[in-house]
Amino acid sequence: MTTIKLHNTKTRKREDFVPIDSDNVRMYVCGPTVYDRAHLGNARPVIVFDVLYRLLRHVYGPDHVTYVRNFTDVDDKINARAAESGRSIGEITAETTQWFLDDMAAVGALEPDHMPRATAYIPQMIEMIEGLIAKGHAYAAEGHVLFAVESYKEYGALSGRSIDDMIAGARVEVAPYKRNPMDFVLWKPSDGDTPGWDSPWGRGRPGWHIECSAMSYELLGAHFDIHGGGNDLMFPHHENEIAQSCCAHPGAGFANYWLHNEMLQVEGKKMSKSLGNFFTVRDLLDHGVPGEVIRYVMLSTHYRKPMDWTEKKADEAKRKLKSWYDLVKGVEASKASRIIIDNLAEDLNTAFTLRQLDQLAGDIVHNDKFDGQFEAGVPNAPQMARSSSELRSEFKASLQLLGLIGDEVPSWSEETAFDLSRFQRSLEAARSVAMQTKDFSGVDQIKNMLIGAGVQVQMSKEGVEVIAGPNFDPTKLEALE
RNA sequence: GGCGAGUUGGCGGAGUGGUUACGCAGCGGAUUGCAAAUCCGUGUACAGGAGUUCGAUUCUCCUACUCGCCUCCA
Numbered sequence: 001m002t003t004i005k006l007h008n009t010k011t012r013k014r015e016d017f018v019p020i021d022s023d024n025v026r027m028y029v030c031g032p033t034v035y036d037r038a039h040l041g042n043a044r045p046v047i048v049f050d051v052l053y054r055l056l057r058h059v060y061g062p063d064h065v066t067y068v069r070n071f072t073d074v075d076d077k078i079n080a081r082a083a084e085s086g087r088s089i090g091e092i093t094a095e096t097t098q099w100f101l102d103d104m105a106a107v108g109a110l111e112p113d114h115m116p117r118a119t120a121y122i123p124q125m126i127e128m129i130e131g132l133i134a135k136g137h138a139y140a141a142e143g144h145v146l147f148a149v150e151s152y153k154e155y156g157a158l159s160g161r162s163i164d165d166m167i168a169g170a171r172v173e174v175a176p177y178k179r180n181p182m183d184f185v186l187w188k189p190s191d192g193d194t195p196g197w198d199s200p201w202g203r204g205r206p207g208w209h210i211e212c213s214a215m216s217y218e219l220l221g222a223h224f225d226i227h228g229g230g231n232d233l234m235f236p237h238h239e240n241e242i243a244q245s246c247c248a249h250p251g252a253g254f255a256n257y258w259l260h261n262e263m264l265q266v267e268g269k270k271m272s273k274s275l276g277n278f279f280t281v282r283d284l285l286d287h288g289v290p291g292e293v294i295r296y297v298m299l300s301t302h303y304r305k306p307m308d309w310t311e312k313k314a315d316e317a318k319r320k321l322k323s324w325y326d327l328v329k330g331v332e333a334s335k336a337s338r339i340i341i342d343n344l345a346e347d348l349n350t351a352f353t354l355r356q357l358d359q360l361a362g363d364i365v366h367n368d369k370f371d372g373q374f375e376a377g378v379p380n381a382p383q384m385a386r387s388s389s390e391l392r393s394e395f396k397a398s399l400q401l402l403g404l405i406g407d408e409v410p411s412w413s414e415e416t417a418f419d420l421s422r423f424q425r426s427l428e429a430a431r432s433v434a435m436q437t438k439d440f441s442g443v444d445q446i447k448n449m450l451i452g453a454g455v456q457v458q459m460s461k462e463g464v465e466v467i468a469g470p471n472f473d474p475t476k477l478e479a480l481e
Numbered sequence: 482g483g484c485g486a487g488u489u490g491g492c493g494g495a496g497u498g499g500u501u502a503c504g505c506a507g508c509g510g511a512u513u514g515c516a517a518a519u520c521c522g523u524g525u526a527c528a529g530g531a532g533u534u535c536g537a538u539u540c541u542c543c544u545a546c547u548c549g550c551c552u553c554c555a
Contacts, residue, residue, distance in 0.1 A: 012485095030555080041555050077553085156484095159551085165483050166551080230555030235484075262486070263549055273553065300494075300504095305487075306548060313493075316505065352495050355503045365519090431514090440514055447516080458518055465518090 002059050004345045006226075007304060009234065009258040010158060014347055017257065019225050025060050026224035027053065028216045028255065030233055031069040031115070034096035035078040037280040038103050040294075040309060041230075041264040041271055047295055047403075048261045048303040048348065049228045050109040054401055055344045058336070067112040068219050070212060071097055074118050074205055079194050089195055093117075103281040106291035107298075108403035114219050118211035122197045125206045125214040128248050129186045129199075137247040140201050141177035143189035149182045152243045158258060159235035184240055186210050209240035217245065222252030231260035261303040267310055290412045292404055293317045299350035299402065324357070324399065325413040327364050327392055334393035336401040350402070357398060364391045420466045423450060423477070427457070428464045453477045 004017040019025045029049045032042055049069075056065045073093040082089045101111070118125075129145050132138035137151045149155045149163055156162050163182055185207035190196030196203040216224065222245070229238065238258065245254045263270070266277045284294060296317040301307035337360060343353040367388045374383040399405040427446050434440045447457050450466060453476035458465040 032555080039554080043555090045555060160484055161551085162483090230550095231485080232550055232555055235551060261555080263555070265548080268548095270549075271554085278554090302495085305494095308493090310493090312505090316493085320504080349495080352502085355495070358504070369520095434514075438514075444515075451517085456517065459516075460513070460518085467518095 002341055002345050004055065004059060005347050006257050006259060007347050008256075009231075009260050015257070017225075019060070020223060020256065022060055023064050025056050025065045025226075026220040027056070027065070027067045027226040027228065028212070028220055028224060029067070029069045029112070029227075030212060030229035030237065031071050032096075032100055033072040033075045033077060034093045034100065035075065035081045036096060037282050038100050039271065039278060039280045040266070040284065042100075043104065043107055043281050043294065044264050044298055044303075044307065045228065045230050045261050046104050046109050047107055047298045049259075050403060051299065051344065051348055051350060052226070052228070052259070053110060053112070054403060055341070055348070058341065058401060059345075066114070066220065068114040068116065068216065069112040070215050071100075071115060071117045072208075072211055073097070074195060074211075075208065083193070099282070103285070106285055107281065107295045108291060108406075110403070116215045116219060118206070118215070121211060121214050121218060122206065124218050125210045126187075126197075126199050128210065128214050128217070128244065131248050132186065132244065135247060135250075137243075138186055139179070143202050143204065144175075144177060144185055145187035145201055146178060146183040147186050147240065147243060147247075148179060149184070149243065150180055152247055154246070155182075155243050156239060158239050158242055161235065161239075184209065184236065186244070209237055210244060212237075212241050213244040213248065216241075216255075217249065222249035222254070224255055226257045226259060227255035228259040228261075231262055234260055259303075262306045265306055265308045268308055271309075289314055290318070290321075290410060292321055292410055295404060296321055296354070300354055302351050303348055320358070321404065322413045324361055324395075325405065325409040327361055328396040328399065328405065329409050331389070331392045331396050333397040333400055334390070336397040337394050340398045340401060344401075353402065357395070357402075360391065360395050360398065364388055364395060367391055420455065420468065423455070424464055424466045427466065431459065431464060450477075 005014050006017050007014045027049070029045060032038060038046075046069075049067075053065065053067045056067075071093075078089055078092060081087075081092055085092070097117075105111075129138060132147065133140065133145065136148075138145055138147050140146075156166070163180070166182055187199060187201055187204050187206055187210075189202055189204045194205065196205050216227070227238070227241075242254060246252070265271060266279075269275060269277060271277055271279075281294065285291060293314055297309060297313045298307065300313065300317070337356070339356050340353055343349045343356055346352075367384050367386070370384055371388040396405065423446075427443065427450070430443045430446055434443045447459075450457050453474070454468070454472035455477075456467045458467070
């Protein structure tokens, strides 16, 4: 069996992944707060952990992996959005949740086995909070319930901070009811305009971190294998999750492996609303960047390195994917290549995996030249180790494992339906005349106009081929008529 | 201020204690009326300094620089 190696943030080392129960490998990834379209940065953890999910399923079997990714549908950002738009909270979260699912499906992400919504787990959160109070890890004050960070001596271990360090440069909300400035909210009171639930501390709503602790416990238990998310969540979110979960279920262990993806940048700069280089996955899709291209670009950088989104990368990815898809049209997938699995098992080395795929593609092209010739008795033909069709099936399965293709080649990669045949005929006619007269000026004129319209013109001894290129513009051809 | 990641050829981006992935671009060639496409060939790069070592781009330390998180945001 393949040994997967993962970089564990908890130990800051690359470790062999050993599941608690190989019949049920359990992974929790922090999902979105549903108040708006997912931006490109949101897609990175989704794609990264989707690759891990696919790899785990491949290694342990599809029925032996449980992947949970939540929707946080109670949050002050949502409340603010509702207030400013006049729409109901339920309407906003339902719409945004569906957007997220649609957009993530477009970038090839499988749906997790469970996608719990925070509002469906309020009783479990209240129960957990009550338990924390009972054990002396939390206290109620002025309608709030706060987690007492000093009650948990491991607090800060994941992100490598001490409570004292953090207080020094603290940007924490100072509140008179906090025993320690780092104490964070488990429950807070709601007024008449904010959503709230009845609780032992009055009508209120949960703080940001408790939902993940409650839902992971409910769906995966007190001890599970992998917990993932963006590295911006490391502190405070994951730190607080650990504090809550480990104090609520002492000795259980919570998550064994913590994985964090690095942040995304755009053209070398941080993507942020204030810098104006902020865009959503939907923006890209609507501007003709296919989901597979987004995915390819994401996978071309290792997940623990900052990834720079550039248009150039997207263009290159598109070209590369097109050439790959050409090789697997109508091909039935077999088993993914060993070398692809092995590279993914090395802490998800997707960048190297893409290079290996390209190698496979090259092998297929090379193989095609001699395929079957030896068997057919062609003189001097080399015997190929494997047939081209075998290689293609393996290649397709490898692409599928990475989520870069489904059953069919994506339609965007097919050529334009625009009929170019009459241009081809006139070019052919002009060329055959020119071959006699040796005056190619007329041929070149037609050719250049076609090229100007984004058409790829290929002339050889066998004939003339015209193919719509990536920047094909039919309107420019009309001037030719 | 605290925490963390990184610095590899024109660009992107792997990897390794000793034999210089790979992609794109470029260059040379084959091919072509010319091109395109394709194919063949071609690149001695690892921030700076010190140390460990027979030998370091790869390990250790220091310096410089870049980036991110601790705020909206993953």
